[in-house]
Amino acid sequence: MQIRKARKDDIYDIHQIEKTCFSTPWGRESLESEMDYEDGIMLVACDENDRAIGYVSLRFVLDEGYMNNIAVLPEHRRNGTATALLNALAEKCREEGLSFITLEVRYGNEAAKALYSSLGYAITGKRRRFYRLPEEDALIYTLTL
Numbered sequence: 001m002q003i004r005k006a007r008k009d010d011i012y013d014i015h016q017i018e019k020t021c022f023s024t025p026w027g028r029e030s031l032e033s034e035m036d037y038e039d040g041i042m043l044v045a046c047d048e049n050d051r052a053i054g055y056v057s058l059r060f061v062l063d064e065g066y067m068n069n070i071a072v073l074p075e076h077r078r079n080g081t082a083t084a085l086l087n088a089l090a091e092k093c094r095e096e097g098l099s100f101i102t103l104e105v106r107y108g109n110e111a112a113k114a115l116y117s118s119l120g121y122a123i124t125g126k127r128r129r130f131y132r133l134p135e136e137d138a139l140i141y142t143l144t145l
Contacts, residue, residue, distance in 0.1 A: 013052035
C-alpha cells in the first residue's frame with residue numbers, strides 16, 4: 001500500500017469509495033473541488049495496481065485543520081489503511097504548521113472511535129443530530145499537533 005497526494009485521475013476511484021461508504025455521499029464535482037482547494041489536503045491509499053482503496057480530505061483555516069471525510073473500501077478495512085492515511089495526514093498538517101486536526105464521528109461508530117482514540121485524538125465536544133440517514137449525534141474528535 002502506498003499513501004500519496006490525490007490526482008485528477010483518482011477521482012473515479014474516490015467517488016466509488018464515497019458511494020460505497022456513506023449513506024449521503026459527496027458528488028463527483030464536490031470531490032473534484034476538494035481536490036483543487038488550495039488550502040486543503042487530499043490523500044489516497046493505493047493498492048499494488050495504484051488504484052485508490054481509501055482517501056482522506058481536510059481543509060485548513062489559518063492554523064486549524066478540519067477533516068471532511070475519511071473512507072476505506074470495506075474489503076480493505078482492518079489492515080492499517082485508515083491508520084496509514086491518518087498518520088500521513090497528521091504529518092502533512094505538521095508540515096503546514098497546523099495546530100490541530102478535528103472531525104465529527106457518528107456516535108455509534110465504535111470502530112472509528114477506537115481508531116481515533118488509539119492515534120491520540122480526544123473527544124472535545126458533541127453535535128446533536130449532526131448526521132442524517134440515519135439521524136445520529138456526532139462526537140467531535142481533535143488531535144493536537
